[in-house]
Amino acid sequence: MLPDGSLRADHVWKRFRAEKAPRTAKGRLDVWSRRLTTSRGSTRSYRWALRDITFDIEPGEAVGLVGRNGSGKSTLLKMLCRVMYQYAGTVDVHGRIGALIEVRAGIHPELTGRENVQLYGSLLGLSRKDVLSRFDDIIDFAEIPEAVDRQVKFYSSGMQMRLGFAVAAFLEPDILLIDEVLAVGDASFQQKCLDRMRHVLSQGTTVVFVSHDLAAVESTCQRVMWLEQGVLKLDGESREVVNSYRGAVEQMAAVDFAGDTEIRLTKAEVDGAGGTAPATDESLEVRLQLESNSTRKGLLLIGISEGPASPIILVSNQVAFNGGATHDIRCEIERLPLPGGRYYLWVGAFHRNQDLLPWHPVASFEVFGPRLDRAPSAIVRLGPISLKTNWDGI
Numbered sequence: 001m002l003p004d005g006s007l008r009a010d011h012v013w014k015r016f017r018a019e020k021a022p023r024t025a026k027g028r029l030d031v032w033s034r035r036l037t038t039s040r041g042s043t044r045s046y047r048w049a050l051r052d053i054t055f056d057i058e059p060g061e062a063v064g065l066v067g068r069n070g071s072g073k074s075t076l077l078k079m080l081c082r083v084m085y086q087y088a089g090t091v092d093v094h095g096r097i098g099a100l101i102e103v104r105a106g107i108h109p110e111l112t113g114r115e116n117v118q119l120y121g122s123l124l125g126l127s128r129k130d131v132l133s134r135f136d137d138i139i140d141f142a143e144i145p146e147a148v149d150r151q152v153k154f155y156s157s158g159m160q161m162r163l164g165f166a167v168a169a170f171l172e173p174d175i176l177l178i179d180e181v182l183a184v185g186d187a188s189f190q191q192k193c194l195d196r197m198r199h200v201l202s203q204g205t206t207v208v209f210v211s212h213d214l215a216a217v218e219s220t221c222q223r224v225m226w227l228e229q230g231v232l233k234l235d236g237e238s239r240e241v242v243n244s245y246r247g248a249v250e251q252m253a254a255v256d257f258a259g260d261t262e263i264r265l266t267k268a269e270v271d272g273a274g275g276t277a278p279a280t281d282e283s284l285e286v287r288l289q290l291e292s293n294s295t296r297k298g299l300l301l302i303g304i305s306e307g308p309a310s311p312i313i314l315v316s317n318q319v320a321f322n323g324g325a326t327h328d329i330r331c332e333i334e335r336l337p338l339p340g341g342r343y344y345l346w347v348g349a350f351h352r353n354q355d356l357l358p359w360h361p362v363a364s365f366e367v368f369g370p371r372l373d374r375a376p377s378a379i380v381r382l383g384p385i386s387l388k389t390n391w392d393g394i
Contacts, residue, residue, distance in 0.1 A: 004095030005059030005174040005206040007080060012089035014050040014075055014230075049075045051230045053089070057208070059174070062201050064221035064238060065210040066245050071227040073210045077101050077177050080208065095174025095206075096124050100164050102179070107164050109153035113144055116152060120167045134170050141192070142166040162189060169196050175206045194220055214308065218242050243342065246306045250344045250361045261357050263298070263321060263349050264291045268362040270345055280340060280369025284333040288347060290357070292321035298356045300394075302331055303346040304338070309359060311346060312338065313387060319349070319394045321356075330392040337387070340369040 002008065050072045057063055065073045078084045079091055081099040107116050117138055121131035139148050142162040144155070152160060169176060178197070197220055201207055211217050217224060217238065224241040226234040228248075234241050267289035272278040286302055300319045303311030315331060343366075348359035 002092060002094045003059050005204065006092070006094045007055075007057035007175065007206065007208070008090075008092040009053050009055050009076075010090045010092075012050055012053040012076075012079070012086045012091060013048065014072075014079065014084075015046045015048045015087050017046055049230050050079075050086075053230075053232050055225060055232065055235060057206060059095075059206055060201070060204045061223060062197075062207045062209065062221040064217035064224040064242075065208065065227060066212075066214065066217060066224055066242065067227035067233075070229075072230040073227055074101065074179055076227070077179055077208065077210060080175075081177055093175065096172075097175045097177060098124070098168035098171060098173030099177040100161075100168045100179060101177065107152055107160060107167075110151060112151055113139070113142075113148040113155075113163055116163065117167055121171050124171055124173060126171060131171070134172075138163075138166045138170045141170065141196070143189075158186070158189075165193055165196075169193075169200055172200075172203070173205065175208070176200055177208050179210045180212060190216075214242050214246065214306075243306065246308060247342065247344075247364075249308050250305075250364065261355070262293050263357040264293075265289070265347060265357060265362060266291055266326075268345060268347065270363055270365040278336060278365055278367045280338060280367060281335055284336045286331045286333075286345065288327075288329040288331075290319075290321070290327045290329060290349070292323055292325060292327065292356075294321070295323040296321055296351055296356075298349045298351045300329065301346075301348045301350070301359070303348075303359075304343050305346055305361075306341070306343060309346065312343075315387060315389050317391050317394055321349075328393045332390040334388050334390065336367065338367050338369075340367050340371040342366055 053076065065076065067073055075084070077099070078101060079086055080093055081097050081101065082093070083101070108119065111119065114135075117135060118128070118131055121128075139145055142159070142165075144159055144163060147155065147159065152163070155163070165178075168178075176197070178193075194216060197207055197209065207221070209217060209221055221238050223236065224238045225232060226241050226245050234244055265288060267287070269287045270278060271285050271287075273283045273285075278284050288302075297318055297320050299316055301314065301316045303315075304313040305311045313333070315333070317331075319327065319329065321327065342364060344361050345363040345365065346359060347357065347362050348355070349357035
């Protein structure tokens with residue numbers, strides 16, 4: 001018998017039937033033609049959302065789930081809280097579950113905020129006295145004291161999300177499942193939610209956190225699982241898995257980039273001081289070669305990220321592009337304030353609202369220096385910074 005707060009999945013598969021044929025004649029003809037080309041007995045009318053997923057989560061662990069949209073993250077969470085069931089394999093969940101998978105998860109729109117708190121607590125198996133002892137904390141955290149006796153259907157989406165999270169997190173479940181719904185809240189409330197998640201972790205609650213905010217996942221979770229097209233691609237220490245996922249995001253962005261633009265990038269190089277490898281607290285030199293089809297001024301942006309398009313470092317300068325000319329641009333960052341690790345160079349050029357060169361990754365490089373892997377995960381969170389730079393060729 002597993003202890004409360006444990007989660008286990010053993011060779012789990014989940015599939016969904018394909019959508020029904022469209023109502024239009026053309027749509028139905030397309031479906032019929034695909035069926036004619038499918039062999040008898042084929043299962044192509046089903047789509048596999050999860051394929052052979054196996055993992056164990058111990059009580060008190062904080063586990064992040066990352067992956068692209070449609071990779072199966074929300075499906076897995078719904079199976080863990082028994083909203084849906086697997087096609088094959090076994091899922092074992094032990095203990096009370098507090099889940100916030102959708103904005104209105106566990107919240108009945110016809111009931112008031114007060115009645116919803118009581119109902120949710122009853123579903124978790126708590127006594128009325130236990131729920132009342134936490135009621136004031138829930139309402140204060142949700143920031144809805146004036147609306148507590150109003151029907152939830154008249155709440156804004158943000159108010160509903162705040163109430164749902166507060167109820168799920170303050171009724172002391174053994175397992176807390178959180179999906180991307182925190183994105184509905186403002187920045188201050190998101191920080192409150194992250195602080196509350198760290199608090200319930202300190203009390204021994206198991207947390208499974210799904211988010212596209214990789215910094216929030218990395219700062220909250222010690223372990224991360226990466227789902228890709230329904231397959232568990234990587235499961236391990238948070239920084240290692242998040243960095244691998246960021247690298248995959250960068251590669252996908254590079255593949256998707258269409259190169260037929262008004263300004264064309266023909267060369268991108270990144271070096272440290274004197275042509276050496278880039279290093280922490282040393283100068284970094286970026287060299288670009290650009291060709292322009294027209295004469296105009298544009299804003300050239302250079303960014304450094306850990307994978308996604310949101311940069312850790314962003315610098316810019318106005319460049320006068322001449323039609324038919326080749327421009328050699330050099331940008332020197334006097335002191336690189338990044339820890340050791342793999343980073344990606346992003347470049348874009350813009351004139352007002354027009355993309356002269358769309359924002360896209362152009363190169364990757366390794367920075368040598370102290371690494372953050374062994375630092376406490378709750379402290380490490382890279383963010384935007386200001387730098388002094390020297391430019392040539394503009």
